[in-house]
Amino acid sequence: MSIDMMQTVGQLAAHVPGATREFEKLGIDYCCDGNRSLGEACVDAKLSVDQVLARLKGLAVAGPEPDRPWTNESLSGLIEHISNKHHIFICEEGPHIQASAAKVVGAHGQNHPELLEAKQIFDDLSNELSVHLMKEEQILFPFVFRMEEAAAANEPAPLAMFGTVANPVRMMMQEHDGAGEALRKLRALTNNYAAPADACISYKALYDPLKGFEADLHQHIHLENNILFPRVIALEARQ
Numbered sequence: 001m002s003i004d005m006m007q008t009v010g011q012l013a014a015h016v017p018g019a020t021r022e023f024e025k026l027g028i029d030y031c032c033d034g035n036r037s038l039g040e041a042c043v044d045a046k047l048s049v050d051q052v053l054a055r056l057k058g059l060a061v062a063g064p065e066p067d068r069p070w071t072n073e074s075l076s077g078l079i080e081h082i083s084n085k086h087h088i089f090i091c092e093e094g095p096h097i098q099a100s101a102a103k104v105v106g107a108h109g110q111n112h113p114e115l116l117e118a119k120q121i122f123d124d125l126s127n128e129l130s131v132h133l134m135k136e137e138q139i140l141f142p143f144v145f146r147m148e149e150a151a152a153a154n155e156p157a158p159l160a161m162f163g164t165v166a167n168p169v170r171m172m173m174q175e176h177d178g179a180g181e182a183l184r185k186l187r188a189l190t191n192n193y194a195a196p197a198d199a200c201i202s203y204k205a206l207y208d209p210l211k212g213f214e215a216d217l218h219q220h221i222h223l224e225n226n227i228l229f230p231r232v233i234a235l236e237a238r239q
Helices: 009-015 019-026 038-044 049-061 075-108 114-152 166-189 201-238
Strands: none
Touching: 009 019, 009 038, 009 201, 019 049, 019 201, 038 049, 075 114, 075 201, 114 166, 114 201, 166 201
16 A cells, blocks of 8 residues: 555554554554544654654565454454454453552552552553453444344344444444553653662563553554444445
């Protein structure tokens, strides 16, 4: 695909192999703010548009190991990937991080009050994500499966208690925005996940999982906001 500064970050993340990893390195939000143009995103991140364009064009020509082409695969396959990889990651990694954070706050919270705030933000984020995943797995995703099955059988779309699928999609995207804001606050409070000089081993060991949680959630939200949800809405329009 052609690449220019007017394309949205979300479009580039969805169609240029390796773009999400490049955006992660550059600190460009490609998930919650994926509707911004690349030019706007570069201005916000204080990056040279020409240099970022050159890096993306280099990926498009040579590229790292290509990303799986989710824009071309079935919706059910994409949903299974999101559920089996990203939903399970949250359910397994979140409690470990919460336990580590509680330990670090107990040891260092008095001297580093920012840890208390960071722990509260992560606890709130984990609780909100738990409800978010449940709504996707029990309501939205099963309905998308039925939509895709109906389309394959050339049958009318199934009736939905929520009217149009755009309604739960809009709600999920709003909740994604809240998660993205929580991640930005965590990164600011932790000085970009750089532990202070007096940090013990447990303190330092907390920041790598937090950073990994952020990266996984960025990819998770990207797959839904930039690929899954637009395809679901387009499928409903065709039915």
